[in-house]
Amino acid sequence: MFLFLSFVISLPPLVASFVHPGLLVSDSDISRTQKKIKANQDPWTTSWNTLTNLPFSDPSYTPSPVSAVYRSTWEDHTANAQLLWHDVAAAFNLGLRWKISGNTSCADAASNILHAWATTLISIDGGDDKYLTAGLQGYELANAAELLRDYQPFVDNVLPSVVEMANNVFIPMHYRWLNHEEPSEHNVLHFFANWELCNVASAMAMAVITDNQTVWDFAVNYFKTGDGTGAINNAITNIIEEPGTGVLLGQGQESGRDQGHSALDMQLFGVIGQQAWNQGEDLFAYNDSRILRGMEYFARYNLGNDVPFVPYTNGIVSYTEVSSASRGAIRPTWELLYNHYVMIKRMDAPWTTLYLNNTLDYYGGAEGGAGSWGEGSGHYDGLGWGSLLYRMDESDVIAPFPSKSASPTANPTSSASTTLNLAPSAMTTTTGASDQSAPVSHSATTNFAAVSTTPRTQTFASSTISDDNFPQLRGPKSHLRVPNKSLLEITWPQSEAIFKILYMYIYMYVCVCLLLYIVD
Numbered sequence: 001m002f003l004f005l006s007f008v009i010s011l012p013p014l015v016a017s018f019v020h021p022g023l024l025v026s027d028s029d030i031s032r033t034q035k036k037i038k039a040n041q042d043p044w045t046t047s048w049n050t051l052t053n054l055p056f057s058d059p060s061y062t063p064s065p066v067s068a069v070y071r072s073t074w075e076d077h078t079a080n081a082q083l084l085w086h087d088v089a090a091a092f093n094l095g096l097r098w099k100i101s102g103n104t105s106c107a108d109a110a111s112n113i114l115h116a117w118a119t120t121l122i123s124i125d126g127g128d129d130k131y132l133t134a135g136l137q138g139y140e141l142a143n144a145a146e147l148l149r150d151y152q153p154f155v156d157n158v159l160p161s162v163v164e165m166a167n168n169v170f171i172p173m174h175y176r177w178l179n180h181e182e183p184s185e186h187n188v189l190h191f192f193a194n195w196e197l198c199n200v201a202s203a204m205a206m207a208v209i210t211d212n213q214t215v216w217d218f219a220v221n222y223f224k225t226g227d228g229t230g231a232i233n234n235a236i237t238n239i240i241e242e243p244g245t246g247v248l249l250g251q252g253q254e255s256g257r258d259q260g261h262s263a264l265d266m267q268l269f270g271v272i273g274q275q276a277w278n279q280g281e282d283l284f285a286y287n288d289s290r291i292l293r294g295m296e297y298f299a300r301y302n303l304g305n306d307v308p309f310v311p312y313t314n315g316i317v318s319y320t321e322v323s324s325a326s327r328g329a330i331r332p333t334w335e336l337l338y339n340h341y342v343m344i345k346r347m348d349a350p351w352t353t354l355y356l357n358n359t360l361d362y363y364g365g366a367e368g369g370a371g372s373w374g375e376g377s378g379h380y381d382g383l384g385w386g387s388l389l390y391r392m393d394e395s396d397v398i399a400p401f402p403s404k405s406a407s408p409t410a411n412p413t414s415s416a417s418t419t420l421n422l423a424p425s426a427m428t429t430t431t432g433a434s435d436q437s438a439p440v441s442h443s444a445t446t447n448f449a450a451v452s453t454t455p456r457t458q459t460f461a462s463s464t465i466s467d468d469n470f471p472q473l474r475g476p477k478s479h480l481r482v483p484n485k486s487l488l489e490i491t492w493p494q495s496e497a498i499f500k501i502l503y504m505y506i507y508m509y510v511c512v513c514l515l516l517y518i519v520d
């Protein structure tokens with residue numbers, strides 16, 4: 001009888017809901033960052049100063065919305081997608097600035113940018129590359145909106161129009177593209193992985209801001225088992241053994257094409273993995289951590305080492321060897337990837353570790369963010385700010401991993417040769433000194449960080465700076481305290497109506513039994 005009762009009481013909640021903010025940035029990321037900045041620690045402080053001194057993070061930033069966006073010139077329309085990616089970068093940066101500092105001028109400015117676009121944009125148009133804009137700027141835009149989810153003036157006045165834009169413009173495009181409804185997709189492997197991955201990322205992000213479980217499931221299921229290149233098993237085409245060690249590495253779908261686009265795939269894996277992680281779904285671990293295997297392959301090759309290559313064809317292009325074009329490509333994503341696998345999961349990721357070191361040297365110690373490290377579309381494919389948002393030191397991971405902290409020496413990643421040097425003194429090298437490895441030409445780069453002339457001192461609203469740094473340990477989806485993947489997977493299958501019906505049925509049955517028992 002008592003067993004029955006406790007069974008009934010401990011049943012999981014019936015209604016699915018999303019965690020907010022729950023895309024690229026969680027509340028625990030924000031409180032960790034606040035603590036680090038308050039203590040004047042690097043790289044957080046350096047990164048924060050870079051962020052707050054950008055024109056793209058200034059509350060006086062003025063948006064330039066248009067009704068139709070074109071990524072490239074199309075018929076008599078000129079390319080104007082830079083208007084969107086600049087404004088989205090500003091909305092995200094200002095939202096982040098508000099989250100960290102509590103300065104509502106920043107939240108209002110971010111909210112105004114989103115309002116301007118949500119009430120002006122009607123279509124993303126042009127050739128197939130409109131899907132790149134929908135995917136890349138879509139997930140960024142949704143992430144900017146998600147940051148403001150607990151800013152009431154935004155929720156009351158702007159969020160409904162953003163949701164409408166998501167439902168009218170973005171989500172239908174993600175469905176159309178991932179369902180291969182364009183004539184050019186008659187071969188479902190036609191388009192390179194980044195074209196689909198960005199649409200998966202944006203569908204997930206749009207699902208969260210619209211609270212639409214159907215869209216979320218569509219995107220996550222596509223990533224797991226889709227038939228195109230945006231499904232992880234097709235985006236990482238082959239699992240091969242590393243020469244010498246036998247460690248498994250993942251050859252990328254774009255490895256034979258060039259390294260700049262392969263780097264974009266790594267960046268999008270980071271987005272997809274992080275967005276899912278913050279909703280309690282571990283795509284980073286999916287299929288034997290296939291994302292990690294892909295990162296390790298990429299990093300090993302791009303650091304100047306050989307990699308095995310399995311001939312690739314999709315029926316349109318064929319590659320027989322890994323491409324050295326744009327080898328060493330740098331994109332701001334390695335803090336996220338490194339901190340997830342090495343710091344949170346305690347996994348071995350030696351090439352990723354070295355690649356993070358390499359990219360941090362390039363960025364001068366703190367990973368760049370939207371608008372801080374150059375111009376051109378490639379610099380706006382991701383939001384960056386990894387050193388600010390994802391960097392953890394040992395004190396930050398002890399709490400989420402009580403069992404691991406008891407025996408740190410069992411950690412396979414503790415080998416000194418691959419551990420990143422976290423000393424603040426190492427974070428003072430020259431910014432942007434080298435352009436040897438950027439995927440996009442730096443010759444035409446405008447350095448916005450340098451343009452900004454008046455460094456501002458950010459005032460912290462004391463109420464938002466909290467020493468209570470692990471709010472994630474309280475939430476129902478706080479998987480950080482449960483590192484064991486098999487435990488993570490014991491979650492209620494919220495999306496399946498059949499289970500809900502079954503649930504109701506069992507519940508009623510148990511109640512009737514109880515009643516009969518009591519009446520007896």
Ligand SMILES: *[C@@H]1O[C@H](CO)[C@@H](O)[C@H](O)[C@H]1NC(C)=O
Nearest residue numbers: 171172175210212213214215
């Ligand atoms: C969720 O998205 C799907 C697919 O776009 C749509 O058919 C459905 O109406 C949406 N649900 C809600 C509640 O908006």
Ligand SMILES: *[C@@H]1O[C@H](CO)[C@@H](O)[C@H](O)[C@H]1NC(C)=O
Nearest residue numbers: 224225233238239286287288
């Ligand atoms: C994992 O990848 C292998 C190929 O490397 C594939 O055969 C298998 O179906 C994949 N499993 C899942 C669950 O995706």
Ligand SMILES: *[C@@H]1O[C@H](CO)[C@@H](O)[C@H](O)[C@H]1NC(C)=O
Nearest residue numbers: 357360361365420421422426
């Ligand atoms: C990268 O590694 C080198 C050599 O170990 C070290 O001197 C440098 O400080 C590291 N850079 C960062 C940003 O940790």
Ligand SMILES: *[C@@H]1O[C@H](CO)[C@@H](O)[C@H](O)[C@H]1NC(C)=O
Nearest residue numbers: 059103104105106456459460
């Ligand atoms: C918020 O930021 C704006 C612009 O940087 C600044 O003028 C204002 O003083 C700040 N407000 C507070 C309360 O710190």
Ligand SMILES: *[C@@H]1O[C@H](CO)[C@@H](O)[C@H](O)[C@H]1NC(C)=O
Nearest residue numbers: 403482483484485486487488
């Ligand atoms: C996770 O937990 C299960 C059940 O307790 C156990 O069998 C498994 O070995 C654990 N896995 C890891 C990686 O600790």
